[in-house]
Amino acid sequence: MSIIVSGLGHTYHPGTPLETHALRDISFKFPAGTWFSVVGHTGSGKSTLAQHLNGILLPMEGEIFIDGLEVKEKSPSLRDIRRKVGLVFQYPEQQLFAETVSDELAFAPRNWGVPEQDIPGRVAAAAAQVGLDEGCLGRSPFHLSGGEKRKAAIASVLSSLPDYLVLDEPTAGLDSFSRKELTRLLSGLRKEGMGILLVTHDLDIALQMSDRILVLDGGRRTVCDTPAAVLDHLRSHPVPGLQLPEIAALSAALRERGKDVPLTWDWKEIKSALFGSQK
Amino acid sequence: MPRKTVCELRDVTFVYPGGAAGGSGCASPALRNVTLSIYEGEWVALLGSNGSGKSTLAKHLNALLVPSQGDCLVYGLSTRDEKNVFPIRSTVAMVFQNPENQIVGTVVEEDAAFGPENQGVPPDEIVQRVEVALAVAGLLEKRKKPTYTLSGGEKQRLAVAGALAMDTPCLVLDEPTAMLDPAGRAELLRVLRNLHASGKTIVSITHRLEEILSCDRAIILHRGEIAWEGTVSALFLSDLPFKEWGLDIPPLVSFWRDLRAEGRSVPPVPTVAAMADALCQ
Structure with missing residues (x-):
């Protein structure tokens, strides 16, 4: 079970002066139950890629298979694909619309034809998964705080029981506490077997959490590998607009000056390499 | 020479109509007895978690919101007075969180x-x-x-x-970097540093401590109140309950503080280049 993308290309406004090649020849494999991150600078094609994974955009070139189902125009599987792959947009709280949080969470499963008696269970489970207080369920989603709105929006996708969760910059605009909480939540979902595809420009989170990272630059694949290998690659082949996390940059600077420290995003590793592990 | 005050909040309390400030659902004030001054030419960082009241405070600085109690003055003009609104908005420009809405x-x-x-x-x-x-x-x-x-x-x-x-002489930015990638963020911060050097008064709101290295002063809001106020270097040296306030110490600053606590030589400000120099000595 996996998402397989091969030779994917996408062009916006083809044949007009606004023609933009958003993606060119992108290939990767994202196995179920793993954490896969897509990083790149603003305009690198990350969001365009995310929108292909549940068929909001359909491939203009290349192929995408979700657990063997092809994402393509008029595919009878599109409905299944959209159930399997939950997509959380950037600023998902802007899509909240229902009168209560509970209705918001029930909307998708009702659309999938889940029997009405199962809906409350789905809603409660999804709310619990994201850590939304039960007291929130009866309230208007517009009266929630920023962090809670984000959680409600994610829960409204989880209530469809997707196998893969694709999130486009889910931590944008959240404070560090909410950001950590969200990262913890996603890592919990991954442990339960859900595939997490995180689109982010936060290389720090990607390095810490991912099994594999795909780096995009101007719509092309730069590297797709494990976090350590990606860090090594980015140090020798910098991608414009994508900065190494400060600690990684520090470790790289120290190595260039002949210090025997690992290339790392964890300062404790630098410290123990330089001074031995006290404490 | 006494510095000229651009904006001044005097004992400002603000309650959103209907009471619900953010998601708390209760009628607690979004700002509570806030008193502060912003001086000409300084760059002030306004810090705090989501829901701490920092956006509410920012909206007071150009009369988008007026205090429920207390006074807000911009170059001595009260934001409460309708006829002051135009001159105030020609003095203080705002950049909001979400550019799509602007x-x-x-x-x-x-x-x-x-x-x-x-x-x-x-x-x-x-x-x-x-x-x-x-x-x-x-x-x-x-x-x-x-x-x-x-x-x-x-x-x-x-x-x-x-x-x-x-x-305008004063620019207020409400989380201007929230949607930018790290390079875009660095670029915007460079723009702000130049503006600051040219004498513009800047108030920037953020919850990223790593973005305030160039600021003169930091003000931390917590639950609508000023929890701490001081210079940026004092902030990094202090033993404040950052976690409780929803602020994250950046890894590089943690490393810097850790080395400093052990008595090793550290640079005055924790930047990558300065840290590399210090560690290679």
């Missing part, structure tokens, strides 16, 4: 011209101001492009350019 023009340069047009600036001068503002924001090449073709980061920089074109 773009009004269909073409980049038209959007940047919106503010000065409303101020009644003569057309020739608008053209000049827009050119300078777009150059500062790094958007000069895109001046003829439709705004919808901009990326999120570019839209944010356009929002900053729009505020710059108003040529």
Whole structure:
């Protein structure tokens, strides 16, 4: 079970002066139950890629298979694909619309034809998964705080029981506490077997959490590998607009000056390499 | 020489109509007895978690909100007085969190011209101001492009350019970097550093401690109250309950503090280059 993308290309406004090649020849494999991150600078094609994974955009070139189902125009599987792959947009709280949080969470499963008696269970489970207080369920989603709105929006996708969760910059605009909480939540979902595809420009989170990272630059694949290998690659082949996390940059600077420290995003590793592990 | 005060909050308490400030659902004030002054030419960082009241405070600085109790003065003019609103908004320009909600023009340069047009600036001068503002924001090449073709980061920089074109002495930015990638963030911070060097008064709101290294002063809000106020270096040296306030110490600053606590030599400010120098000595 996996998402397989091969030779994917996408062009916006083809044949007009606004023609933009958003993606060119992108290939990767994202196995179920793993954490896969897509990083790149603003305009690198990350969001365009995310929108292909549940068929909001359909491939203009290349192929995408979700657990063997092809994402393509008029595919009878599109409905299944959209159930399997939950997509959380950037600023998902802007899509909240229902009168209560509970209705918001029930909307998708009702659309999938889940029997009405199962809906409350789905809603409660999804709310619990994201850590939304039960007291929130009866309230208007517009009266929630920023962090809670984000959680409600994610829960409204989880209530469809997707196998893969694709999130486009889910931590944008959240404070560090909410950001950590969200990262913890996603890592919990991954442990339960859900595939997490995180689109982010936060290389720090990607390095810490991912099994594999795909780096995009101007719509092309730069590297797709494990976090350590990606860090090594980015140090020798910098991608414009994508900065190494400060600690990684520090470790790289120290190595260039002949210090025997690992290339790392964890300062404790630098410290123990330089001074031995006290404490 | 006494510094000139740009904005002053005197014992300001603010309750949102209907009481529900943010998600708390209760009628607690979004700001509680806040007293502070912003001085000419300084760059103040306003820090706090989501829901701490920092956006509410920012909206007081150009009369988008007026205090429920207490007073807010901009160059001595009370924001409460209707006739002061226009001069106040020609003094303090705002850049909001979400650039999508701020773009009004269909073409980049038209959007940047919106503010000065409303101020009644003569057309020739608008053209000049827009050119300078777009150059500062790094958007000069895109001046003829439709705004919808901009990326999120570019839209944010356009929002900053729009505020710059108003040529106000004071600029208030509410989480201007939230949607930018690290390079876009660095670029915007460079723009702000230049503006600060040229004498503009800047209030920038953030919850990223790593973004405040160039600021003169930091004010931390927690649950609508000022929890701490002081210089940025004092902030990094202090033993404050950052976690409780929803602020994260950046890894590099943690490393710096850790080395310092062990008595090792550290640079005065924790930047990558300075740390590398210190560790290679």
